[in-house]
Amino acid sequence: MSSGGRGGKRRGPPAPSPSGAAAKRAQPSPGTPQPPPPAAAEEDMMDEDVFLDDAMLAEDEAVLLMVQRDETLASRLSRWKRPALPADLVAGCSRAVGHSICCQVHGFEPYFYISCPSGMGPDDIFTLSPNSGGILEKGITIEGLGSKSFLTYESNILFALRFMIDCNIVGGNWIEVPAGKYRKAARIMSYCQLELDCVYSDLMSHAAEGEYSKMAPFRILSFDIECAGRKGHFPEPTHDPVIQIANLVTLQGEGQPFVRNVMTLKSCSPIVGVDDFIREVDPDIIIGYNICKFDLPYLIERAEVLKIAEFPILGRIRNSRVRAMQRDYKLSSYSLNSVSAHFLGEQKEDVHHSIISDLQNGNSETRRRLAVYCLKDAYLPQRLLDKLMYIYNYVEMARVTGVPISFLLSRGQSIKVLSQLLRKAKQKNLVIPNIKGQGSGQDTFEGATVLEARAGFYEKPIATLDFASLYPSIMMAYNLCYCTLVPPEDARKLNLPPESLNRTPSGEIFVKPELQKGILPEILEELLAARKRAKADLKEAKDPFERAVLDGRQLALKISANSVYGFTGAAVGQLPCLEISSSVTSYGRQMIEHTKKLVEDKFTTLGGYEHNAEVVYGDTDSVMVQFGVSTVEEAMKLGREAADYISGTFTKPIKLEFEKVYFPYLLISKKRYAGLYWTNPEKFDKMDTKGIETVRRDNCLLVKNLVTECLHKILIDRDVPGAVQYVKNTISDLLMNRVDLSLLVITKGLTKTGEDYAVKSAHVELAERMRKRDAATAPTVGDRVPYVIIKAAKGAKAYEKSEDPIYVLDNNIPIDPQYYLENQISKPLLRIFEPILKNASKELLHGSHTRAVSISTPSNSGIMKFAKKQLTCLGCKALISGANQTLCSHCKGREAELYCKSVSNVLELEMLFGRLWTQCQECQGSLHQDVLCTSRDCPIFYRRRKAQKDMAEARLQLDRWDF
DNA sequence: TAATGGTAGGGGAGGAAAATTCAACCCTAG
DNA sequence: TACTGCTAGGGTTGAATATTCCTCCCCTAC
Incomplete structure (x- = not known):
């Protein structure tokens, strides 16, 4: 899903500032419900229900599993099992579905072709070692013929693909092993329910038509782990235990998962039973957010550290990647949070890894809290998988192109074309x-x-x-x-x-x-004809289930057709x-x-x-x-x-x-x-x-919104003056510092490592600075780097002015509105307005609305370090000294009025913060819990953080009134 | 290392090179 | 008359500044 970005989930700002930490524990505003008292003693955790929204959890099913209790474990494992094999299946007269079978196919051997040199005939046979393709190409010496090198044919085909092609098997199709043609084997190769031996020539592959177009009822396991990192460190498998694992098991096609559980760890003993769990559930597909880059390696390495020898085998994992999100969709952030928000309209909390340890070490209440969080992390990938119909689309794509489903995630486009090419060439008696x-x-x-x-x-x-x-x-x-x-x-x-x-x-x-x-035209004809059929069927189909399948199919066919041309032009490819x-x-x-x-x-x-x-x-x-x-x-x-x-x-x-x-x-x-x-x-x-700013991911929201709104007014409302007014208001807001920080965050992809860049640029330099601050939370190659531009000395380069938004928020660093005006919004606006408005530049960018308000420069740098802050009058901001701490002599008379103002100011900010807090609580799915989220992708987070700060300052000012 | 669909094009930013401006200095006339 | 002090103005020079051009980089259209 994401090549490296865990979003803020296991990352976050450097150690939270004191004010931030305090507020996480404080109940903020009047009216916010207090958390319930710890409900149960730790020993009772077992039977406690976990609060989560209803769609996600039926309460009686939610289980916190203490893995140490082996007797309960055993009984639960039995519930997760696949249905038992029917007795007659083994005898070959049953076609029950929903079982796992491992079939060892014998007799298929690798081979390749060379053109026969002149002077050699069918009688000249010699054996070569299996990898002899390379040797032949470099040249060998043959008796009587001297040194010769050969062009080889089909010598570098992946063996699995070779096998599938020759047996007419495509990814995701049904294969029959006829009765009497197989032998039951001992279950030693896998954890499947049944193991068979057979000969490859006995396999019967069924084209995906009629009855055989149905999909197998895959068992899908979605999981997520949480680790107890030490303070200030990103969790490392060598030190930090895995404390919770949330699991969701679903049968493809059914709405609700039939297993939901969280394995928790009370003390710091190793978690056992995960491999047992996976073995019993026996999933066909394992998914999760970024599990290939984090969760799975972490589990495996942790098991190694703890010397659990059997663990890394993890039963039979056929397929375990959800990298598809990044492959198929372009988003400005690939954190689980923002991906979910984008496709599901649903968000998750973003909890910094340092807080996870606190929750674990707290009481049963906080651990329950963590379990809820963890379960949601397992639940969202499952929702995404359903919503985007990945299983349908991948099965269809595998059937059309003939490659195994796993290739669709782990390999590029070209293997699909090659697979089709090889199949077609075989039909025509050609070799590649x-x-x-x-x-x-x-x-x-x-x-x-x-x-x-x-x-x-x-x-x-x-x-x-x-x-x-x-x-x-x-x-x-x-x-x-x-050809x-x-x-x-x-x-x-x-x-x-x-x-x-x-x-x-x-x-x-x-x-x-x-x-x-030609072969290629023939492949294309078939693909496009099949697409036409799928589209026609789609028009007829009423059942949403069937429509989903057909739509997936026609899309797959279109994509395949388009990549044939790319394949021939891929200079570094299989067959350019x-x-x-x-x-x-x-x-x-x-x-x-x-x-x-x-x-x-x-x-x-x-x-x-x-x-x-x-x-x-x-x-x-x-x-x-x-x-x-x-x-x-x-x-x-x-x-x-x-x-x-x-x-x-x-x-x-x-x-x-x-x-x-x-x-x-x-x-x-x-x-x-x-x-x-x-x-x-x-x-x-x-x-x-x-192509314009509205569809680009490397512009800040301010620009995107502004341009979108202007286009809306110009194109739909046909209201050019309205658009102009909107621009003016926005510019004025920007210069008066009334624009929310979240609107100013720019993101750019980090495409290579620091040294590989020839020139300096804002996002690269910032990533490097963040790495020095805290390597655990800094972005790495493949991540998108969010940043804002802050005030700095005149003439400073943009790469010297870029800063982490959270750092800016926490340290009260002023942003540079002038930069945003000149380098972000002015040119895009002029491009839009110039064809429509004469004097666009004058009208938009030079009116009275561009009068800036100067913002105090950072006080923690240079000479200002030595300056001592003096109190100012709360009425007129004049410097005051001596005994009076609140007002200057001028304002003394307005005491009552100014005090009221201070009070109402605090109240207002408290209300605002309270509203934002509640909003975050709703997002996390609980009104009884503190908000822990620190998501860099969420505008509400920035606003909440800001409101919190403003509120604290206002309170401080109120405290100066001394009666 | 293995494995890898393509080219066209806009636009922002950095950086080098070429162009311009500016200040300092020297010199001379007056 | 010789010399000094001073200013205005021209010319030179090297540094500062603005401009131009090119390249890198990102992202998009198709």
């Missing part, structure tokens, strides 16, 4: 040479054309024409493939008839399908062929130019139309056309006409489609535009923005 593209990776090829953008604000409808699956359809139309490519020397030698050859715009020659049909990829793009370039020309030539007043059409922009496979008409309906009509007309000029199956109308349309530059998106003339579907 082992020519791994390696080394430089320098040789690249020309990509797509992006038409010049005629920037501006268009108040007439713009029709968008798109090629459907451009690159796949080019490969099909022109029969582009490895249809004619190298220049062969073109001369073979004397092929010119009418059966195609010369691509990039100069390569391919034979036409009549002579030899730049002749194919550069031919594909060259056709694409030709086609978009051709389309632009046709539209502008045909749709003219001379041609009998009311206006001259103009192509205002286009990228790769799309053109945006202004037909000159003023209604969406007319634009749609002309768009359809143009698409049909132009489609007719291309080789099948290349097809230009009318897709949508933008109206109005704000075109800023290449790859950057915004507009209202219409697919029917009555009502627009949505506001669509491409």
Whole structure:
């Protein structure tokens, strides 16, 4: 899910400041419920229920398990077991589902091909060791022939894949071992319920159709561990015990988990029983948040330290990654918290690891608290898995591409294409040479054309024409493939008839399908045909369950089709062929130019139309056309006409489609535009923005919100003055320091380690500084680094002014509003307003609203260290001295009024803090517990922290009134 | 090490190089 | 008349500052 970021979960700010720590224990505002008194003695924990929202836990089922009590353990383990095997299954006459079976297949051996050297025949047989592919390529000496090197074929295929291909097995499909063709084996290889031996040629693989399209009822275990770190240290398996493990077991397709438990540890003895638990539950899939990078290695290492020899085996783990989140979605933070907020609208607490030890060492109440927290960490990944239908989509993808499900998480895109290629080649009696593209990776090829953008604000409808699956359809139309490519020397030698050859715009020659049909086009045809079927079925399907499966399938097919082109162009890949990829793009370039020309030539007043059409922009496979008409309906009509007309000029199956109308349309530059998106003339579907700040993850929320709001006002409300006013208010708020810190947090990805950067930059330098402060909480490669820009000496570089938001909050460091105005919001705003407003710069950025209020500079640096703070009058801020500690002589008369002000100020801030506190309690799922969360991703957290500080200051001021 | 889909393009920031401004100094005329 | 003190103004020089251009980096579109 996240390559390294634990979010704030096991990380956080440096040791909490005194005020922060105090408030965690303090009950804040009047009206906040007090925690109940510790309900039970520690010995009774066993039967205590855990408070959690109802959707998550049925109260009677929630169990805190004391692992030390072996007798209860045994009884519970039995409840988690899989159903017993039916007796007749072993005899081969039952098809019960829901059991785990390990089948050892015998007789399948690795092999590869070489071309037979001249002078050798079927009689010349010699044996080679299994890894001889490499030796043959380097060259060997053969008696009578001298030293020779060979090009090998299919010598580097993963053995598992080789086996699956040859047995027609795809990932996630059903395999039958016919009765009588297997032998029951002793259960020594695995912890499965049944072990079999059989011969590979007896396996029967069933295509995923009809009855066999159903999925197996996977048992999914979601878990999370908590460790007791020592003060100020990130937990290390060599020292720190695992204190809690939360487990949730679900059957795929069922809404509720059937096992929920938390294993806790009272003292510091080692946790035993985890491996037993996993063995009994016997899950097919293990998931969790970042478990591959943290929880699993931690458990395994901890077991090693404690010398639990058997542990690392963990039964049969087939698959244990949830890295998919980062792979499939682009978010500005990948902490479990923000991912959940994004997809589920549900948040979790973010508890710093140092607090976890405190909770553990407290009483039964605090440990129960920790259990709740831990369980939620196991629960959210399960919810995410369901919500995003990962299991469906992965099974579908595995079936389509033929790779095992685990490859989809642990491997890249190319293995999927290779798998399909190998299968298809086998059908056609072709073998694939082992020519791994390696080394430089320098040789690249020309990509797509992006038409010049005629920037501006268009108040007439713009029709968008798109090629459907451009690159796949080019490969099909022109029969582009490895096996249809004619190298220049062969073109001369073979004397092929010119009418059966195609010369691509990039100069390569391919034979036409009549002579030899390409493999790649065939793969693509099947993929796209299957997608068409899936989409048609989707239209028919009513059952949401079935719809989910079909939608997953059509998506998988589309993605697979699109990655075929990428595979041929991957210079460092399994089978690169730049002749194919550069031919594909060259056709694409030709086609978009051709389309632009046709539209502008045909749709003219001379041609009998009311206006001259103009192509205002286009990228790769799309053109945006202004037909000159003023209604969406007319634009749609002309768009359809143009698409049909132009489609007719291309080789099948290349097809230009009318897709949508933008109206109005704000075109800023290449790859950057915004507009209202219409697919029917009555009502627009949505506001669509491409490439601009609203869709970028490296802008602060202030910019994102501001730009979004302006576009909303301009495009939807058509209220430019309103947008201008909004900008002015925002700038004024910013300069007056009325903007919430959470809106100013910028995040950027840390893509490599510190030394590898050639130039300094804000997020890299900050990460380095944070590492020096506290290595445990600092971001590492792959993480996203949040930062704000603080005030510093004039001329200081941005990388000297970046700071951790939490550090800024805790130490009262002033931010630099001028930087945000000049470097963050001004340019994006001007880009939007300049096409619409004359004097945009003057109007927006230089009015009276830009008068700044000076903020006191940090008092803890330089010369100010030696300054002594003097008291100021609470009325007029004048310096006061002597006996009077509150007011100057001037303000003395207003004593009553000013005191009231102080009191109401404190009350107000207390109310605010109380509200935020309650909000956080709701988020954590309990109104009776202290809030522990310190999430860097949560705006409420920043506001709560700030309110808390303001409140403390106001109270201090109130205390100065001395009657 | 193993394993790895692609190119095009905008835009921000840093940094080097080239350009400009500025202050200090020297010199000379008056 | 010779010499000094002073100023204005031109020229030179080296440093400071602003500008330009290029590259790195991130992220997005397709």
